[in-house]
Amino acid sequence: MRINTPLLALSVLALAACSSAPPEPAPAPQPVQPVTTPAPAPAQPQGSWIDWPIASGTWSYRQDDRGSLALFGPAETDALFVIRCDQSRRQLILSRAGSVGEGATMVLRATAGMASYPARNTGGELPYAAIALAPTDIMMDRIAYSRGRFAVETSGLRSIALPAWPEFSRVVEDCRR
Numbered sequence: 268m269r270i271n272t273p274l275l276a277l278s279v280l281a282l283a284a285c286s287s288a289p290p291e292p293a294p295a296p297q298p299v300q301p302v303t304t305p306a307p308a309p310a311q312p313q314g315s316w317i318d319w320p321i322a323s324g325t326w327s328y329r330q331d332d333r334g335s336l337a338l339f340g341p342a343e344t345d346a347l348f349v350i351r352c353d354q355s356r357r358q359l360i361l362s363r364a365g366s367v368g369e370g371a372t373m374v375l376r377a378t379a380g381m382a383s384y385p386a387r388n389t390g391g392e393l394p395y396a397a398i399a400l401a402p403t404d405i406m407m408d409r410i411a412y413s414r415g416r417f418a419v420e421t422s423g424l425r426s427i428a429l430p431a432w433p434e435f436s437r438v439v440e441d442c443r444r
Contacts, residue, residue, distance in 0.1 A: 311426055316376050316418040319428040322347060326434035335441040337434035340364075345393055347427065348419060350435055352402070352442035359400045359407065359442055363421050366394035371422035373398045375406050377413035377431075382406045386421055396421050402442035411436040 312319040324340040324347060334354035338346035349362040363373065366388050373386040373396065382405070384398040400407070410417045413431045420426040 312428070316420075316426070316428060317378075317414075317416070319418065319426070321416060321430050322427045326430070326432045328434040328437055335438050337438045339429055348429055349395070350438045352438050354442070357402065357442065359402055359404070359439065360397055361400065361419075362389060362395040362397040363419055363424060363427075364394070365396055365421065365424040367396040367422050367424065371396060373422075374418075374420040375410065376418035376420070377406065377409035379409040379412065380406070396424065402439060407436075407439045411439065 322339070325342070326337050326339050328335065328337045330336075334352035336349060336351040338349050340347035345364065346362075347364050349360075351360045351362070352358075353360055361373070361375075363386075367386050371386040372383050374381060374383045384400070386396045386398050389395040389397045410431055415431055416428050417431050418426060418428045
């Protein structure tokens with residue numbers, strides 16, 4: 268018996284086409300990577316700083332090995348604002364919760380005037396932007412005698428109005444001794 272090779276090959280191919288084996292699944296689609304956009308700058312209070320609502324929280328005063336400090340913010344949370352007297356350096360450090368970019372400034376406003384200072388990140392566990400001042404800086408007296416409040420405006424962070432309570436002034440006085 269003679270086998271027709273081309274016919275046999277064609278028959279095998281035809282049978283293979285009729286196979287009931289499921290086709291290989293298509294590769295799973297790759298997950299879409301979310302596009303990250305920078306967070307918008309926080310909404311700034313409107314109008315004159317003297318009309319801004321005072322930030323929520325209270326002042327607390329304490330001393331540690333480095334000197335004295337006053338912290339402002341809601342109870343049981345990280346401080347929104349800190350003033351520290353670093354006795355070894357005879358320097359006041361004013362820190363605002365949040366981080367800033369290069370070239371940032373912190374503006375302090377009081378009833379009797381304002382001043383702008385270069386701000387930098389503290390590099391600690393929690394992000395804070397800070398300025399360092401001499402205890403005799405005129406803005407410390409302006410804040411102490413401000414009419415109930417002062418404002419802190421920091422590049423890229425929401426501006427805040429803080430109550431001018433004695434804890435702030437006490438740290439300044441501690442550093443002047």
